[in-house]
Amino acid sequence: MILFSALVAMGVLIGTAAHLPLPVFLAASAAITAWLLAFGAREGIARLRHR
Template identity: 60%
Template sequence: MLLVALLALGLLAGAAAHLPGPVFLTAAAAISGWLLLFAARERLGRTRRH
């Protein structure tokens, strides 16, 4: 499992290295926003259950 994760990370990092800066930053901001929303939703769900 660790080997698969490292391989995926290498593939994504290699692909990101070939993107122009603004495209990379836009994609990174979109992914970060999605992760923040997901984390907030999960935390809110746990708070309501307990």
């Protein structure tokens, strides 16, 4: 069920991205990438502090 939900969500997101203009899609992708990098860095720092 989780795999099915993930595939449906991915299909919706890809379908939505296909209708966006390229500059909007690239800006959104850059924002998501920056957020993920910041989150990963924060989690990595927190993990090092708890050792």
